[in-house]
Amino acid sequence: MTRLAVWLGHLLIFAAAVLVAVLALGFLGGSTPPVHVALPPFFPFVAMSLSVDGLSAFFLLVIALVTAAAAIYAPSYLEAHPKGAGVLTISLGMFVGNMALVCCAGDFVTFLLAWEGMTLASYVLVVSDTRNDDSTRAGLLYLVMAHAGTAALLVVFLTLAERAHGFDFPALRAAARTLDGSSRTGLFMLALAGFGVKAGVVPLHVWLPKAHPAAPSYASALMSGVMLKVALYGIFRFSFDLLAPVSAPLPASWGWTVLLLGSASAVIGVLLALQQHDLKRLLAFHSVENVGIILIGTGLAMLLGGNRGPPQLATLALAAALLHTLNHAAFKGLLFLGAGSVQIRSGVRNMEELGGLARRMPWTAWLFLLGAVAISALPPLNGFVSEWMTFQALLLGGVRLGGASGLLAGVAASLLALTGGLAATCFAKAFGVTFLGRPRSAHAAHATESPAPMITGMLLLAGACVALGLAPGWAMRLLDRPTSELLGGAGASAVVTAHGPLVLTAGGSPDGLGATSISVTAAAALFALLAVGAWALRSWPRKAPRRLAPTWTCGMTPSARFDYTATAFAKPVRLIFAALYRPRRDIQKEIGPSPYVVRRLSYAGEVVDLAETVLYARVKRWITASAHEIRTYSTGRIHGYIAFVLATLVVSLLLFARP
Amino acid sequence: MGGTGQIAKAVAQAGLIVLLGPLVTGFVQKLKARLQCRQGASVLQPYRDLSKLLRKGTVQSDSASPFFRAIPVLVLAATVTAAALLPVLWAPAQPATLPLGDAILLIALLALARFLLAIGALDAGGAFGGMGASREMTVGLLVEPALMLAVFSIAVSVGTTDVGMLAARRETLTLAWQAPDLLALFAMLILMLAETGRIPVDNPDTHLELTMLHEGMLLEHSGPGLACIVLATHTKQLVTLTLVAALFLPLGLARGTAPAEIALATAAFAGKVLVLATFLGLVESSYAKLRFFRVPQFLGLGLVCAFLALALRIL
Amino acid sequence: MSVELATRLIDVLGALLLFTMLLILAAGQLFRAIYAVAAQAVFLGIAGAVLAAATGNVDLWVIAGITILAKAMLLPWLLIRVVRRLQIAREIEPVIPSHVTFTIAAGIVVLAFHLNASLGSVRQAITGNALPVGLTLILIGVLVMASRRKALVQMVGLFASENGIFFTAMAISQGMPLIIEIGIVLDVVLGALVMGILVLRVRSSVDTDIADLESLKG
């Protein structure tokens, strides 16, 4: 009964997602004017409305893509994890619907209500395992930070609304025109903080790696793959649209801030991800990294936009950011779904207890590998395309801007390069330790392949990864409307795929000389040909036999104990960046009769997230301590109560009695 | 010039690199032997090893996944694709109509090869593969950004990251060398040592488990598979040398297909590679291998130089 | 009786009220405090009578009568009964030293007259110094409650400060409407009853003074 309901619910969500995707594609492909729908009045003082333009449509597409995959995937996932399936289905629907509403909102009340609805629905998903204290704590942290973010947004919106005497975005836009520079920037910073919390920008990211893994995996996929993007939508909407000055480039300080935050998030996110053993936590930290990459592109677009640089450079940067938004949704969704299969089939999330799954769950393994290659920005998949564009934009933009901003772009470029290398290392570890080698626990040894629907969900996203990687022209056409709306000028495809749909071009080089063009498609084709050739060479018909033998372990009988663990794999990095990790390790050693005979050797180590320990822990401690301090002032003595009343009266008489 | 012509040239140059790769290794080995007052094996020894390996049978780890067999192939393919992106003999006159790729793609392809190799090493299980993979990836994550920055510092001066165009443009600029170029070159030389897996970062000759980086990952490969990987290694080495050459000594590159031009270009190429290979040999026989955890400092130097080069260019 | 005379008399009575108030504040013994508050109520009643005579307002006579009945007889009687039932030590221990209390009281008086001085023509609406005196009585009454330990003393203080209110209320434009006054007195008496009940129940259940309970805090 419930089973049927759950299936129906998810089918409904799937259908809705497909519908939205089709509509969004049509909208992005066509040239229909923005849609505006007025909602019936719910509250006095307020008129609510929906409006969809290019940007909204693009983000709707992002939402729809992952939602569709998750909706296929979820039901059979829930069968293995039966608690509260009904609630989960409903809250999934609420969650996705609210995200879509945020992207469609035409006024700030709708936006805010949908925004908070999104938060609450995802909170329900996070704490869905009500017995688990960790997820409860994670949910609390998530809610509190989200709430703080909302408070910031509230101030921004209300300040605008006061000048606008209205709530719909056109009015707010008009009101923002009348702002002076400093208050405009102040509002932008507030909005950035508000959205940054949800987007997991360092140092506001601490809730993210706790909350995302706590949810059911397909929900984590949606949170990491999509919800962060909804926050980014807010940033795009505010910086380029609502708060933008009429006929001047965006203030340089905005671009600087975003670029710096982006670079920091990218590097710190991936560095922390590298040290995780919990597969889903690792993926969550990678979301911080990827948001950073997106913000790098965004910040650059802010710096270059408004005729500070050649228009096509700004377009390139923004297109890179938007494309990476879509790409990250695809591969991060794929990876989380894969991790979910591992978790549900084996029952553990800790890589150290996994291993050897590639032979037991081949589909999951290969799809996860595909996602890993994509997220490590390795050719020929989609991750590489958007990162290539970002690099080009940084490079050419850096030259064009020169000076401090240019240098900043250079720094961002180097950090981005570092990020790529770290990500590759991290996923070599994640894939290798989880799926390869020998199983390190009974859980892993008895895991079985997950049912077809789950695989189908992953295949959908995998297909997206490949398509976005190999056919950039198609993806660029999706970006035309958003880019030209936000920056004016020609759309993305006119700039990036000027030399044909299969060729990526980075135009606008300083001395106008020929731009750089590459064709991932051609390279991939060559790669495929060469691979076939090499395969032929490798399996040349020869009499020499092919036999199996145990792995070489210096002559001892190999066992799972010989396999390299995740901790060991990440150790070099841990040592290189020790200043940041502050690693802690303690080794207990039981020695036998002679000090050279070691009975047992147990190792425990951990690294810290500096933002958490330095910032949040201290603030929390301070608040609690002062609260306890204040509390001691209320002795339960009635005389104190009376004295307070008397004192209050006298003081307010002294204060207010005379005009 | 049509797209097909370009592809043809690219494939030809790639083929050239693949063919000459082992020779370079042989040359370096010979040079080292001489410097150690040994006779040393012939410069053709690498070819013999390869043919021997190709004829041998395969012993595969029983704990490896089916994917294990595909890895050498993919590694080789990735490396050769990277080779196809380099200007060996020809420098394109104008932007290609059907471009293949630029320096970023090249570095990314090398990274892909490294990634796959690491996966393969972890696949068999066992400590050495894991250790090799971990260390190789660590070195890689330090080398890659530095390499990119060095390339960028050149690229920003001419506004493109297409290696061929870079070479052509810098040739026309008649090597207007400035401080950034020197810094970049210095960085590049350091990185070259790491990227070709040579002393002081790695030691291609050792098979003592605890000191292996690259070799550690190859332990479980055998026969034709190993052959593919070894070939890939040779190729990668020559690719790195050629990249350095293209960036810093873009001399005598042919424009057309006239025999004379080609001859000149070949000679120039041989000369450049010879110089760099000699450098490799000299360093390798005059330095000791660094402890692994000293390597980051060494590479960090390269990283800093590359970054300074880029910064100076932009400012 | 002429208005000036009434005003002078009211001022005198106000002074007496203040004096009794100080007696309560200084009282070291429960009974003294109770008698003082009773006396205060008597003066209050007299003040009502004076005003009634001055203005010929019949209601004020009634009010004066009620005041004397309820506040000068009923409430003190109630208090004394409770004290007897409790059989507690009759000393009044201060919570804060008495010289501090007196300083505060002095400050309060100053404040009251200062505020009164700040008022404008409206002062004619109130006979004589009724406003500052009433203010002082109220505040010092509360001060007594805040600075003395026993529950009963707090009740005494409460009544005293209510006397202040009544004094001002009478003096303001010949008193409030009769029903209101009656209602107020009724409330005061009821409140006193409830307080008495509470005090006794605590005494019977846990053997301590209710004003000393301090288990609820934070």
Added chain:
Amino acid sequence: MSAHLLWVTPLVPFAVGLVMLLVRSPRLLAALDVAGSLAVLGLTLAVARTVSRTGSVSALGIFRADEVAVVFLLLIGLLAMAVSVATVGWMRQEVAHGQIRADRLRYYYPLVQGFVATMLITVLADNLGILWIAMEGTTITSALLVGFHGDKNGLEAAWKYIIVTTIGISFGLFGTVLVYGAAAHAQGGVFRGAMNWSSIAAIAPRLDPGIIRIGFIFVMVGYGTKAGLAPLHMWLPDAHSQAPTPVSALLSGALIKCALFGIIRFHTIARGACGPEFSQGVLLIFGLVSVVVATPFIIVQHDLKRLLGYHSVEHVGIIALGLGFGGRLGTYGALLHAINHGVTKALAFLIGGDAMSRYNTRDMRLMKGFLGIAPIAGTLFLMGAFSLAGTPPFSIFISELMVIRAGIATGHFVAVAVFLAMVVVIFAGLIHHVGQMVFGTADSNADRGREAPTLLLATALLASVMVLLGVWIPPRVDRLLTAATEVIVG
């Protein structure tokens, strides 16, 4: 006819209470209780209808119902009804657990009815003296209810409550006297109805500002004590935590609002006499202080009912802030917030009481997995907590939004910033505590009995109001609130 409703409305619960004194059987008492409060609700609705038709109505020269009164009247009626329905189940539980002796029920119910009656009079009074008398009446009746359990803590709370609030109330009386004096002076002598709010408000501009200032301050401090504004609030957590649960619900939900009603009445007069800045300034300060003072006590609180008590302090502060920010928006928001907080807090108290008797403790750290043993009530409680914390789609979010907006509109950026910061911290504290209590697994000795249907009925009703006002303000309510705002702002 319609005018007579005004004195009939409070008379009904009085009569019911008197009848109850003669009744023994608990069932009959409960039935009478429910019937009485249903009648009250009906009457309040009738009054509301009359007022919405014919504007303000007055009777006997001392009663008067305008829109402001109706707002609070409806709140009281709704809460009285919900609470008495919930009491049925709760009382069975208490008697079963031996918390209350069955023979004392016949004192409990009449007191509650009397309490309700006095509250009704408070909001229906036109004569400020009657207002004061009724207010003191609520103190006396509720003080007996607070101490009803008769244990040491209960009596302590009752004592603190009655003493402190009586002091406050007497200040209120003094303020009333001063205002009355000013009015009488302005009109040159006493006259019929000189003490009526309607007539005083009518001549407010002619009143002497100096004495009105002093009077308003006294009323503010006095009725503020009763309303639990910091730093006059200290009795509040004691009383609200020690009272029997339904009474706590009424105290927090309705009584506080009655005190605010008193303040609002004088606020209007003061606006007229000394201009809006003065009284708004006072309200603003008190509101802000209350919010700030409540915060630390909330985040380190473990006693469920004390937590809710301190939370009431915060919300009263918010209402005062709304009035202090002033303007139509702020006042409207304040009134709406009064309703929302009343409904939500009653809901929280009712379910909290159920939880307390299930776990037989007040310490939230010891109540784990409430959601597990009482799924429906747990869900409702979680909703209530989120609403109290100010998250949409619940009603309090809307009213807080209006208050903040009013603050920004009037340029009180500092106040708004402080307020928002505190709201976030309080949110953290509240959700932390509630999460502790709701999630997890319950230990074995928790009472896993099925949930009392009457409790669920009552709380579900309140919850539906809470959610409804969160997503949609019906036009009738909007009209009412707008009219009330007009009455206050003038």
